[in-house]
Amino acid sequence: MYSDIRHNLPVLAYRAADIATIVLMHNRRILLYGPPGVGKSTLAAQLAHELNKAGRSCYCICADPGSPAFGFPGAVSLARWQSDDWQIRSYEAICSLNAGRFRLPLVLAIRHLVQSLAQSLDYDVLLIDAPGVVRGVAGSELLQGLFEVVAADAVLALTAADGHPALLDELRNLTDQLFVVQASVEAKRPGKRSRARQRTMLWNNYLKHGIEHTVDLAQVNIIGTPPPLGEASAWPGRQIALLNRNQTQVMAEVKHLHGKQLTVRLPYLPHAFDSLLIRDAQRSLNGLVETAIPFAAEPLEYLPPSTVNRPPQQNGGMRIIGRVGQIDFCLVNGIFGDPLLHVRLRQQRRSLLFDLGEGVRLPARIAHQVTDVFISHAHIDHIGGFMMLLRSRIGKFPPCRLYGPPGLAQHIKGFLQGILWDRIGEHAPCFEVTEMHTDRLLRFRLQAGQEACVQLDEVKLEAGVILQDTGFRIRAQMLDHHTPVLAYAFEPTKEINIRKDYLQAHNLKPGPWLAQLKKHLLAENDRAIITLPDGMVTNVAAIATDLTLIKPGKKLVYATDLADTVDNRKRLQALARYAHTFFCEACFMERDVSQAAQTGHLTTRACGEIATAAEVARLVPFHFSQRYADKPQQVYDEIHAVCSRVVMPPPLQPIGITNEQDELT
Template identity: 45%
Template sequence: MTPPTAPTWHDYDPDGLIEGLEDGTRLMVFGDPGSGKSRLCADLADALLHIGRECLCVNADPASPAFGPPGTLSLGRRQREQWQVLRREALCTLDAGRFRLPLCQIVTRLMDFADDRPVLIDAPGLTRGIAAAELLPALVDAAGVDHLVVLGQPGTLPLPDELAALPCAITRMRSHPDARQPTTPERRNQRSQRWNAFLAQCEPRTFNLDHSRVTGTPPPRFAPQAWVGRQIAVLDRGHTVALGEVRSLDGNRPTAWLDNSAPGDTLLIRNAVRKADRTLGTAAEPVSRGKTRAPVLLGEPNQPMHFTVGRLNATLHNGVFGDPMLEVSFNTRQHCVLFDLGEAGHLPARLAHRVSDVFFSHAHFDHIGGFPWLLRARLLPLPACRLYGPPGLAQHIASWIGGVRWDRIGEQAPEFHIQEVHGDRIEHYRIVTGGPLQHQATSDLHNGLLLSESGFRVRTVTLDHDIPVLAYALEHANKLSIRETALRDMKQPPGPWLGDLKQAVQHNRMDETLTLPDGTEHTVRTLADRLVEQTPGETLVYATDLADTQANRTALIGLARGADAFVCEAPFLQADREQARSTQHLTARACGEIAAAAGVKRLVPFHFSKRYKKDAGAVYREIEEGFGRSVQDSD
C-alpha cells in the first residue's frame, strides 16, 4: 500500500470557505473543545450575510451550545451578529457520547425543517474514544453532510481513520489565533448562567405521572429528591413544546417550571440536572432501592439531607445526626445563606464563595466550629459576608480570626459584617481579616425584622438555652406569575421581556420603562398592574437548641405560624427527657407538638442525639406522635 501523505492544513479563512458554499450545501464543523467551532460557524454566517446571502445553523452540542438552552439542539439563523432560534428540540442531557443515538435522531428532525439555504452543523466537541468514533459518521449521515471542516492544529488530527472513511469532502483548517480550550469550571459556569437565565422566564406546572408517558432515563419514583433539578421537556408527537426543570415530586405528581403551557403527550427526562451548588451538570447514575447513594428522605446517619420548599432549595449538610448547618439556595440567585456553621471541612470551597449571609443560633462549638472553613475558603476578593447571631458573636468571630498571623494577606483579606441581636436592638460590627474588630453602629430591631432585601427577608426571635439563642424565619419574595389571558389580550408574544418585567417588579423598579416585542414602551408599573399576579412566597423557619419552656414554645410557635417548612431540633426521646431538661433541649415529642401548634405545612426534624443512630425510626415515631401526622408526608 502507498503510505498516506500528510494532510494539508489551511489557515483560518471563513471567506475562502464560502466561495464553495452553494445553496443546499451541508457543512459540518468538527474539532476538539475550544478549537473555535462555534466561532467559525458565526464567522461563516456573517460572511454570507455581508454578500447578501443567508444560511442556517444546527447547534448539535448540548453541553456548550452557541445558541439555545443547554441540554437542547437547535436550528437557528444569523441576524445582526446574533443567532435567532427557529426550532428547538430537547435532549435533556449534556452527554453527547452516551446519548448519541437520540442526538442524531434530533439532528435529522431539525434538518427536515431546513430549506435550500446552506446549513452549518456545529458538532459536539467529542473527538476521542469509541463514542466519538461512532458519533462522527452517524452525525455526518444524519445531517447529510457534504463538506466537513476539521478545526485544530497540524499534528493534532483526531480520529484519522474515521475521517478518511467519510463519504464527504474534508478541509483541515487551523483554529482562529484567539481560540483556546476553556477550563471545566468556565464551561460549567457558562452553561449554568445560560440555564439560570432561561429558567427566569418559566412558570410552575404540575403533572400526574399515572396519566403521562415518561421517556428517557427518569429517576425512580421512590427517590423524589433525585427528581429535583432534573431538566424536563414536554413533547407532543415527538417534538418539544416546553422545556424546564423539575422542582419537586409529591408521590406521582412532579411540579416543574416550564417555559410554555402547551399540552403534550410525553415527558422526557434524562440526566441533565441543576445540582446543589446551582450549576448545571450530569446526575449520578440511578441506583436501586436501599442503596446508600439513593437520596436521603428522612435523614440517614452521616448523609446530607436535601429538600425543597417551593423555589427554595435546602440542604442539611451534616444530616440529622451531625453538626447543624443548613444551606438555603435561591433558584434564580447565584448566592446562598447558611443557618449555623458546624463541621464543614468536607465541603467544597465553591460553596463558601456563594455564601452571602450566615445566621448563627448561638456560639456552641457544633454551631460555629466550621467558621475556619468559611474563612480560609474566602481568601479571595469577594464581597463582605454578613454574620448574624446573639450577643457575643462579634468577639467570637474576632477570636477565630485573631488566632492566625495575617502578615501576608494582602488584598485578599475576607471582610465580615456582624450583627448581634440584643433584645430590641442590633449592634453592628465590622472586621477585615488581619485588622481589629470595629463597632459601627446601633440600630433598632422592629418586629424581629433582621434583614430585608428585594428577594427575601429574615425575622428572628430570641429563645432560651440557658444562654440566648436565635431562631430564624426566612421569607422568600412573593411569587410572580403572568396572567396568560391578559397577555393574549395585549397581543404580545411571550419571551425574555417577561423575565425582565418580573425582575423589575421583584426589585421594585416600578418607574422603569420596558420595550415590548412590538416596539411600544410601557412603565413597569403599568405592565405589572395588568400582567403580573403576586402570591405570598415561601417561609422556612429554623430553630435549634432551646429548652422546652412555655415562653420558648409561645415565641417559636408565633415565628413558625403557617410556615411552609419548619426545621427544628429533636435531640432526645421521651425516655431521656431528663437529659433534655438538664441540657436545655427539646424532646422529639415536643418538636412535633410545637410544629402542630404552629400549623406548619412541612416538618424537617434534625439534630438527633448520636445515641439513636441505630434506631432513628424511634425518633421519628415520637415526633409524629406529637405532630399528629407523618413527617415524610407533611407538605
C-alpha cells in the same frame, strides 16, 4: 337501529337525525352518559340543531366542570340552542374541576338549574351532558344522582366503537329507556394540556373585562374546602363564587389575601352576597386553570448519607434537600450531623447559611456565593465550620454578613486572631457581624489581619427583623438554651410567577427581560420601563397585571438548641405560625427527657407539639442525638405520633458501624 343480542339493548348509530327521530320525539329529558372522548358534547349540539330545524326548543345542562363544552370551568351551566349555538341562561358554581370528588355539590347544583328551568314553559327537550366519571363508587353514585335530580326519561349511553356501556347494571336498574350509541371511530379524548387550555380560554373570556373588588371575609360565610386563612400564599389564583341564599351570583378569581381582606377579579359586582364558596380550582403557575396543588406539596427528598471526606463512624445520616417557593435548601450534614442549612435563592445566584456546622461537604463555589450567615449560637457544632467559610473568602470578595446572639463579634474576632495573616495582603476576608440584643442590633466590621473590631452604626430592632432585603426579610427570635440562642424565619415578601399562557397568546419570547421585570416588582418599582421582545416599551405595572401571578411568599423557619420551657414554646410558636416548612430540632427521644432538660434541648414530643400548635404545613425534624444512629425510624415514629405534618422519610435502616468501629467507640 339494531339490538345487542348479548345485552338485549337497542343500539343506535352516531347519527343525530336518526336519534332525534327515535328518541327525542317521545322523551323530554335525556341523559347523555359515557366515558371521556366518546362525543357526548358534540352529539348534544347536533341533536339540538336537529330539534331546532324541527321547530322544537332545546336546552342543555353542561354537567362537566372540568371540560365544559360551554359556560365556565368550575361550574355547571344551563344553555338554550339559539342562532346555531348554545346561549348561556344560568349557571351554578362548583369551584372544582373534579366531578368525581365533589359529586354531591355537583348534583345539588344541577338540581338548582333544573328547578329554575321547570318554572319556564318554553322548552321541549332538556339534554344533560354528563361528566365522564363512569367507574367505581364515584361513577355509580354520580349516575344515580344525576338521573334522579333531572327526572330523566331516557339515557343515551355512548360507548367507544364495539364497546359496552359502563355501569350497565346500574343503568338498567334506573330505566328501561336505555339506548346505546356507538361513537364515531374518529372520536377521541383531548389531551390533558388541550383540555386545560380550552377551559382556561373560557375562564379568561369570562374575566376579560373584569374589575377588582375587596371582600371582607369577616362579613361573609366561607364554605367549601378553603385553605387556612393563615396560609395566604395558597389563595391567589383560586376560583371562588359569591353566593346569596345559596344561589350563585358571580364567579371570581382571587388576586391576593391580606389578613381577612380578599381582593378578587370578577366580571361585575353583584347586588348582594352572603357567602363565599371556594374549593380546589385554581390558576396554576403556568397560567392554566387546574386543580390546586396542596399547600405543602413542594419537593423534599431524603438522600443517602454522604461519605465524602468522612469516616463511617462520623456519618451524619440522611441529608434533606427540597424547595420552598423561590428557594432551594439542603441540610448539608444530615439529620445526625452538625447543623448547617444551605438556602439557595434560585433567581439571584446567591446563598444563605443557617448555622455553621462542619462544612467540608459544602462546595467552594457555593461558599463563594454566600452573602449572609445566621448563627443560632456559638457552640462548636454550630460555628465550627467558620474556618471553612473563612478560607473560602480569601480573595476579592465583598464582606460576608454574619448574624447571631450577643457576643458573636468576639467569637469571630477570636477565630481571626488565631491565624497568622502576614501574607494575605489585599485578599483578606472581611465580615460584618450583627448581634441581636433586646431592642437593637449592634454591628461590627472585622477583617483578617487587623486587630481592630470596628463598631458600625447600631440599628433599632423592630418586630425582630434583622435583615430586610429585596424580596425577603429575616426575622429572629431569642430563645433559651442555658445560653442565648436565635431561631430564624425566612419570609419572602412575594412570589412572582410568569403566566406562560399569556406569553404564548401574545407571542412574547422568554428572556432576560422577565428577570428584569421580576426585579422591579420585588423592589416595587411599578413605574419602571420594560422593553418587550417585540420592541414595544411599557411600564412594569401595565404588563405585570396580566402577565404575572403574584403570591405571598412561603415562610421557612429554622430552630435548634432550645430548652422545653413555656416561654420558649410561646416565642417559637409565634415565629413559626403558618410556616410552610419548619426545621426544628428533636434531639432526644421521650425516654431521655431528663437528658433533654439537663442539656437544654427538645424531645421528639416537644418538637411535634410546637409544630402542631404553630399550624405549620410541614415539619422537618433534625439534629438528632448520635445515640439514636441505629434507630432513626423510632425517632420519626415518636414525632409522627404527636404531629401528622412531619415529613416522614422512606423506611430507614441504622447507619451501621463495623466491628472495628465498635472497638474504636
